[in-house]
Amino acid sequence: MYEYPVEATLEVIGGKWKTLILCHLTYGPKRTSELKKLIPEITQKMLTQQLRELEEDGxxxxxxxxxxxxxxxxxxxxxxxxxxxxxxxxxxWGERYIQGKLPERGDSGL
Structure with missing residues (x-):
């Protein structure tokens, strides 16, 4: 099984595409074509595969x-x-990272 709980999380949502798909679905139900338009870089084959895996994982x-x-x-x-x-x-976190608003290494951010 998993040695660390984070491994289970990454198994289910890991990777670039699954996380993006889930992010878009937090805004409500979507058709396959809507997801494809929202994530134009993903191939149809990869989108279908990722959706199947997310469905299989419940x-x-x-x-x-x-x-x-x-x-x-x-x-x-x-x-x-x-x-x-x-x-x-x-x-x-990603928004703060993009905007450069995260503490520097060694900086506690306080």
């Missing part, structure tokens, strides 16, 4: 509507919602 829900053409919507599951604070902290 982090997102996939709903297929019986219509023509088929409509598929992804949203955070209850387990996925429990990741919201983690994603929020990652976004906040």
């Amino acid at each position: 982090v997102i829900l996939r709903t297929v509507y019986n219509q023509v053409p088929p409509k598929v919507v992804y949203e955070l599951s209850e387990l996925g919602e429990s990741l919201r604070p983690v994603i929020d902290v990652m976004c906040d």
Whole structure:
């Protein structure tokens, strides 16, 4: 299994694409095409693979509507919602990093 709990977290949300997908889903359900537009750098194959893995891990829900053409919507599951604070902290830290507002090495930031 896992030696450290953070390994389990990284197994589920690790990597560039899964985190971005989850970030976008925190704003509400999205269709595959919406996610592709929000993350233009990801290939369709990679998006599909990452969505499948997140669904298998129980982090997102996939709903297929019986219509023509088929409509598929992804949203955070209850387990996925429990990741919201983690994603929020990652976004906040990234914003501060981008703006250069993090303490320098050795600086306590106080």
